[in-house]
Amino acid sequence: xxxxxxxxxxxxxxxxxxxxxxxxxAEAEGWDAVTTRRLAERVEYSQPVLYSHFTSKDxxxxxxxxxxxxxxxxxxxxxxxxxxxxxxxxxxxADAYLxxxxxxxxxxxxxxxxxxxxxxxxxxxxxxxxxxxxxIVAALEPVAIPSAxxxxxxxxxxxxxxxxxxARRKRLRPEYHLAxxxxxxxxxxx
Amino acid sequence: xxxxxxxxxxxxxxxxxxxxxxxxxAEAEGWDAVTTRRLAERVEYSQPVLYSHFTSKDxxxxxxxxxxxxxxxxxxxxxxxxxxxxxxxxxxxADAYLxxxxxxxxxxxxxxxxxxxxxxxxxxxxxxxxxxxxxIVAALEPVAIPSAxxxxxxxxxxxxxxxxxxARRKRLRPEYHLAxxxxxxxxxxx
DNA sequence: AGATCTGTCTAGCAGTGCTAGCTTCCGGGT
DNA sequence: ACCCGGAAGCTAGCACTGCTAGACAGATCT
Numbered sequence: 101x102x103x104x105x106x107x108x109x110x111x112x113x114x115x116x117x118x119x120x121x122x123x124x125x126a127e128a129e130g131w132d133a134v135t136t137r138r139l140a141e142r143v144e145y146s147q148p149v150l151y152s153h154f155t156s157k158d159x160x161x162x163x164x165x166x167x168x169x170x171x172x173x174x175x176x177x178x179x180x181x182x183x184x185x186x187x188x189x190x191x192x193x194a195d196a197y198l199x200x201x202x203x204x205x206x207x208x209x210x211x212x213x214x215x216x217x218x219x220x221x222x223x224x225x226x227x228x229x230x231x232x233x234x235x236i237v238a239a240l241e242p243v244a245i246p247s248a249x250x251x252x253x254x255x256x257x258x259x260x261x262x263x264x265x266x267a268r269r270k271r272l273r274p275e276y277h278l279a280x281x282x283x284x285x286x287x288x289x290x
Numbered sequence: 291x292x293x294x295x296x297x298x299x300x301x302x303x304x305x306x307x308x309x310x311x312x313x314x315x316a317e318a319e320g321w322d323a324v325t326t327r328r329l330a331e332r333v334e335y336s337q338p339v340l341y342s343h344f345t346s347k348d349x350x351x352x353x354x355x356x357x358x359x360x361x362x363x364x365x366x367x368x369x370x371x372x373x374x375x376x377x378x379x380x381x382x383x384a385d386a387y388l389x390x391x392x393x394x395x396x397x398x399x400x401x402x403x404x405x406x407x408x409x410x411x412x413x414x415x416x417x418x419x420x421x422x423x424x425x426i427v428a429a430l431e432p433v434a435i436p437s438a439x440x441x442x443x444x445x446x447x448x449x450x451x452x453x454x455x456x457a458r459r460k461r462l463r464p465e466y467h468l469a470x471x472x473x474x475x476x477x478x479x480x
Numbered sequence: 481a482g483a484t485c486t487g488t489c490t491a492g493c494a495g496t497g498c499t500a501g502c503t504t505c506c507g508g509g510t
Numbered sequence: 511a512c513c514c515g516g517a518a519g520c521t522a523g524c525a526c527t528g529c530t531a532g533a534c535a536g537a538t539c540t
Contacts, residue, residue: 137526137527221460255449258474259452262449271410273411284445287477326498335520
């Protein structure tokens with residue numbers, strides 16, 4: 101049965117399209133502008149079609165966020181592996197993380213601010229966030245005491261996320277970004 | 291004219307009542323449950339009365355957040371001034387900050403997560419957030435290079451906020467909270 | 481060809497933030 | 511003591527939200 105295969109493929113493509121459009125719309129006009137009606141209109145289907153793919157609007161946001169974690173993992177990986185020296189690599193990871201948050205504020209919001217209930221740390225955590233956190237862990241591996249590696253990663257991640265999310269709300273002086281990063285890196289890592 | 295005074299006083303009291311009820315409701319059932327109808331019902335007035343006090347629902351959240359910054363400033367001040375040694379004082383401020391965020395998640399959300407557009411850092415920043423940030427600066431004053439004091443404070447604050455907000459989303463292992471705090475404090479401050 | 485079944489749409493529900501416009505009632509002037 | 515102006519508050523409604531029941535069409539299988 102090849103028609104069924106085609107059907108399934110088309111369905112999967114449409115699901116990706118929904119996720120794409122949701123992210124684009126959120127990035128362009130904010131998540132408040134992502135209503136089921138507007139989303140449906142842009143994918144050129146009626147509203148109920150969305151609900152044949154996702155159980156709720158939240159599930160759509162969750163799908164966007166999940167893909168975001170995959171993208172973040174890729175970017176952190178690229179940053180980490182492009183410098184031989186540990187310290188350069190660490191700094192590159194930090195910069196990549198903050199660049200990601202700044203470049204795609206709506207995506208970052210879906211991943212970290214909205215209550216999307218993606219499991220984390222536990223065994224049933226999806227691979228994407230696991231991979232993203234894994235990159236942070238890997239970057240720290242050369243400098244941390246092995247037994248405290250994950251703890252170290254959590255602290256580093258907290259500092260990065262705090263910076264990203266306070267900056268997002270314009271509560272840090274933008275012109276001091278570099279000074280903050282330098283201070284943070286030297287303090288946290290020797 | 292004493293009747294007018296009474297009127298104005300009653301009006302001010304009602305405004306505080308609205309803020310109280312909004313915060314209580316948010317803390318009890320989350321901000322999604324804070325609708326203008328439910329809010330109006332609980333203060334025992336009709337919906338339009340809310341709009342004679344505040345320009346929008348967002349303005350109500352903003353008022354809650356602003357008062358929250360005042361509370362945070364008070365708690366940080368108490369923590370900071372109750373230990374003579376700088377390091378103890380710093381740790382007490384950090385603990386107080388995270389305790390505040392954990393004890394009043396909805397309030398913390400209004401202050402830091404929702405898009406409440408409270409000015410910060412700039413000259414027209416309200417006194418409450420200014421005072422809260424001032425406490426962090428004051429706590430760091432003995433350990434930071436004077437010229438980089440505010441930068442230092444921003445980094446410290448970022449680490450605290452990152453911890454608070456990742457923990458809020460259950461993305462940090464709760465049982466390692468103390469280990470993270472110890473690591474953070476020793477790394478950031480000698 | 482006829483029956484079934486899958487896919488999609490229209491129309492509608494309950495609830496949201498916010499507001500226009502009516503009513504009621506209090507305070508002050510004659 | 512009366513009336514009247516203005517303020518204060520209410521009812522009712524608008525345009526929107528997320529979500530769904532039920533109708534309808536078109537493809538698939540017997």
